[in-house]
Amino acid sequence: MIEIRNLHKSYGAQPVIRGIDLTITKGEVLCLIGASGSGKSTLLQCINGLEPIDSGQILVDGIEVHARGTNINQLRQKLGLVFQQYNAFPHLTALENVALAPRIVKGMSRAQARELAREHLAYVGLGDKVDAKPARLSGGQQQRLAIARALAMAPDYMLFGEVLDTIRKLKARGLTLIMVTHDIGFARESADRVAFFDQGHICEIGAARQVICEPREERTRQFLQRVLS
Amino acid sequence: MQFSLTPYAGLQWSDLWFILEGGLSTILLSVVSGAAGTILGCALGWLRERSPVFSWLMAFPVDVIRSVPLIIQFILVNSLFSALGVPLDPLEVGLLTLSLYMGMQTSELVRAGIRAVPVQLQKAGRSLGMTGWQVERCITVPLVLRTMLPAWIGTLIGLTKDTALVSVVGYIELLRAAQIVITRSNEALLILLGVGLFYFVICYPISKYGRWLEQRI
Amino acid sequence: MFDYAFYWSMVWAKFPMLLDGAFLTIQITVLSVVLGLLAAIPLALWRRNGKGALALFASAWIESARNTPALFQIYMAYFGLGAVGLHLSSYTALLIAIVFNNAGYLAEVLRGGLEGVAPQQAPAARSLGMNAFQSFTYVIFPQLFRIIFFPFVNQVNWALLNTSLGMMIGLRELTGATQMAQAESFRTFEFFLVAAGMYYVIAKIISLGALTAAWRIFRD
Numbered sequence: 146m147i148e149i150r151n152l153h154k155s156y157g158a159q160p161v162i163r164g165i166d167l168t169i170t171k172g173e174v175l176c177l178i179g180a181s182g183s184g185k186s187t188l189l190q191c192i193n194g195l196e197p198i199d200s201g202q203i204l205v206d207g208i209e210v211h212a213r214g215t216n217i218n219q220l221r222q223k224l225g226l227v228f229q230q231y232n233a234f235p236h237l238t239a240l241e242n243v244a245l246a247p248r249i250v251k252g253m254s255r256a257q258a259r260e261l262a263r264e265h266l267a268y269v270g271l272g273d274k275v276d277a278k279p280a281r282l283s284g285g286q287q288q289r290l291a292i293a294r295a296l297a298m299a300p301d302y303m304l305f306g307e308v309l310d311t312i313r314k315l316k317a318r319g320l321t322l323i324m325v326t327h328d329i330g331f332a333r334e335s336a337d338r339v340a341f342f343d344q345g346h347i348c349e350i351g352a353a354r355q356v357i358c359e360p361r362e363e364r365t366r367q368f369l370q371r372v373l374s
Numbered sequence: 375m376q377f378s379l380t381p382y383a384g385l386q387w388s389d390l391w392f393i394l395e396g397g398l399s400t401i402l403l404s405v406v407s408g409a410a411g412t413i414l415g416c417a418l419g420w421l422r423e424r425s426p427v428f429s430w431l432m433a434f435p436v437d438v439i440r441s442v443p444l445i446i447q448f449i450l451v452n453s454l455f456s457a458l459g460v461p462l463d464p465l466e467v468g469l470l471t472l473s474l475y476m477g478m479q480t481s482e483l484v485r486a487g488i489r490a491v492p493v494q495l496q497k498a499g500r501s502l503g504m505t506g507w508q509v510e511r512c513i514t515v516p517l518v519l520r521t522m523l524p525a526w527i528g529t530l531i532g533l534t535k536d537t538a539l540v541s542v543v544g545y546i547e548l549l550r551a552a553q554i555v556i557t558r559s560n561e562a563l564l565i566l567l568g569v570g571l572f573y574f575v576i577c578y579p580i581s582k583y584g585r586w587l588e589q590r591i
Numbered sequence: 592m593f594d595y596a597f598y599w600s601m602v603w604a605k606f607p608m609l610l611d612g613a614f615l616t617i618q619i620t621v622l623s624v625v626l627g628l629l630a631a632i633p634l635a636l637w638r639r640n641g642k643g644a645l646a647l648f649a650s651a652w653i654e655s656a657r658n659t660p661a662l663f664q665i666y667m668a669y670f671g672l673g674a675v676g677l678h679l680s681s682y683t684a685l686l687i688a689i690v691f692n693n694a695g696y697l698a699e700v701l702r703g704g705l706e707g708v709a710p711q712q713a714p715a716a717r718s719l720g721m722n723a724f725q726s727f728t729y730v731i732f733p734q735l736f737r738i739i740f741f742p743f744v745n746q747v748n749w750a751l752l753n754t755s756l757g758m759m760i761g762l763r764e765l766t767g768a769t770q771m772a773q774a775e776s777f778r779t780f781e782f783f784l785v786a787a788g789m790y791y792v793i794a795k796i797i798s799l800g801a802l803t804a805a806w807r808i809f810r811d
Binding site: 442443444447457531541553563566567569 | 658670755
């Protein structure tokens, strides 16, 4: 379970997250929608500690992410992050990209890590590209590589920021998925809950169908109208 | 006329003039061998890219001139011509050697520039009915000049600094003039700093300009 | 006109002197590159990320090293420092000057490397659970190395050529030794031709070594 309590964050003088309370239960699929700059992607980066916070708390399975004594590297193994700009390591082949972290962070043997990498690359549909360098892969393929790389660490939660190919079969693996998306159709069909972000706080959150088809808040309605037309 | 720059005695205005003359010599050397070398290098580089035989022939000489210290090149040119009975004066040695050196460096830049022009552009030109010559003139040459300009500026600056080495065959350029005055007047630090400033004032703005050009391209 | 006879045997007689000079040349080259690199690392970092005084210091060093002749820097070390009471030997002065020079150029090479690695590589690695050391060693450094490799080798060559300036302050590295060796017999051309050949051989060894290293490390 991920708990976010009264989170505030600014970039310098610019407030980006203005008081967010959110609880994400295990196994659920949560989609974050909203205009750019409303804080969705920043929230994901705060959850895995890549961005510092100003006040509030984020707890992952009871461990406070931004507390001093927390072993953040260990925590990050539970949180898989796939962001469009966190691209592949260009100097390694696809296989080496996926096998690297399991080997050096989890201490797997080279052979084990490579086997694991092969499995995951096949899973995302890159089975025939194991020896290719990222420069030879298309944008979509590079993103699937990033997904395979994150999955290989066996996380409990996956955080997605604006991915191109969303992989729907990840739901079947029982992972908790938190994703930023502009694909309202996908959010409606595949998400359990949808949270609408407006200027740094959550304006409305609820069951996917409800928020998208029968939004309670006026701002949500305006946003959806603009986006869907 | 004796005018002391107090509190350091021994430095005269004539010394300053002597050093400035050295500065002019430096500039003369840089400009002339820079120009001659560039022309030589453009011809050389272009020929190398268009004629595989020529390229192969030139590979060794170019390599040698870029791998042997300039001081030794000056001494070799000087002693070779003396040995052959046609002694050159220091300025001639300097101009000849530096032009050759600049030519070799420039030729490598030109080659890199020509190689950087995508073949598709030349094909596009030909398919529009342009002749080979027209493609070279209107497409290749402008592109090559644009690509190599920043690097060429850098090479020119390097050449300016290398003129300081011609003193080894007796030519009195800026640094040598300074050294002579230092030995006479014992004002090493002051003179050296002045000379350093001279080089800096010439090289720094030009290199900044080169970097600015690089960003634009 | 061609009444000059080439006396190569005289060069051969003095060859050991040249060889000693060559060893000194190689020693200074290697030492100056290593020390120059060590100095270049903080310089590059300070220029990029340093605050005020450090960034200014780094810029001043880098720009004066790159915009003044190497010979000038050598004279500063030898005569300039001498004028303020610090009398260095030819060896030390040459070394200090070439280290100063190398550091300036290498700092720019490093800058190119740092700017060449996408800034998102580090967070990408960290988000997989790697710590800072692991992310640098396995992700950042390999990319950095590939970018700076050939410019770095160029700089080694540059340092080699600059050691010849030691002759101007009386040091008996290869060029200085050659100068001394030919002083008796005045066979200037022959002696310096051999010296030129030796420099060429050393330069070739360096580039051969670099190509071999490149082939082994960058197995693409």
